[in-house]
Amino acid sequence: MKRFLMALAFLLPSAAFAAGYSGPLDKADYDLRDKASLQRGAQIFMNYCLGCHTMQHQRYQRTFEDLGIPVDLGQELLQFTGDGPGDFMVSAIDADASSDWFGLTPPDLTMVARVRGADWLYTYFRSFYEDPSRPFGVNNEIFENVGMPHAVQELQGVPRRTYERRMVDGEMRDVYVGIRSDGSGRLSDEEFDQAMLDLTAFLVYTGEPxxxxxxxxxxxxxxxxxxxxxxxxxxxxxxxxxxx
The missing domain is CATH 1.20.5 (Single alpha-helices involved in coiled-coils or other helix-helix interfaces)
Structure with a gap:
């Protein structure tokens, strides 16, 4: 019984972390055999996520080799922290400073896909919307009052919650129809969705290489x-x- 209670005590925090949002999620139709998709996901992660988040259980060299990226080319184009290809992917941001800026130190993302699930991540990346009341000017539909900026906003543009006038029960009402970009991003809506799917696939890979x-x-x-x-x-x- 004592062992059971100890195991339960360790599992409950993880279950609570994974639970949170219980609404519908978009299907992340990724393919871990698609090396091109994983390479694009790695590029997005290195450029937009690694500045704040660590991946301290994953080595650069292992990642480059698994994804079919020449190690020297990977170091040149994708390795922005560490001295050698055998180093772990550790963010350069100071832990104390990040805690002051964001309210807490950004979590390590090595196992985030196994904790949250691929569908949750894919939906989360595409659920940011403009919210002037928040410190970073954005919120998230499935992670209410999220404490991080919309790191890939330059790719998507400014995402806004959109309403349309529709007839409901015999009267015209503003009906919420989803989040739409203002079109200022570098990618189209379809390209952005694919980019977030690539990023999700990369995080799934790192959770279990x-x-x-x-x-x-x-x-x-x-x-x-x-x-x-x-x-x-x-x-x-x-x-x-x-x-x-």
């Missing part, structure tokens, strides 16, 4: 067990065929 290899090995293990089962049945028949 061995996922594809583990899945591949699983097929071999299942195949071996099937063959072993057949041999076991044949051997049993051989031993018992003369026993009546």
């Amino acid at each position: 061995m996922y594809l290899e583990r899945q591949r090995m699983g097929y071999y293990v299942i195949g071996f067990l099937i063959v072993f089962l057949i041999l076991t049945i044949l051997l049993k028949r051989e031993y018992w065929r003369d026993i009546k």
Whole structure:
């Protein structure tokens, strides 16, 4: 019982962190075999996320090799912190300063996809909207009163909650129809959605870099067990065929 209570005490904070929003989420239709998508996601992360967030359990060299990026090219274009390719992805921001600016130190994102889920992340990245009442001028539909700026706003443009006049129950009302960009971003709506899907895929990869290899090995293990089962049945028949 004591061990059970201790395990429950460790699991409850994670469950509470993952719960939060319980509404509908957009499907993140990512593909971990798509190296181009993962490379684009890594580029977005290094340029827009690593300035504040760390990924202290992931090494640059491992990432470059897994994603098919030459190590020297990855260091030149994507490595902005650390001295060598074997270093961890640690943000250059000072922890105490970031705590003062944001109210708390931005969390490490190595395992965020396993805690939150890919659908949650994909929806979150696309749910920021303009809110002048907030310190950074933005809020988020699935993470109310979020304490971070909209880091990729230059890609999306200024996102605003949009309403349309529609007939409801016999009278005209302003009906909320979703978040739309003002068009000032570098990407179109479709391109921005794809960019956020790429970023989500990269975060899913870093949560379990061995996922594809583990899945591949699983097929071999299942195949071996099937063959072993057949041999076991044949051997049993051989031993018992003369026993009546």
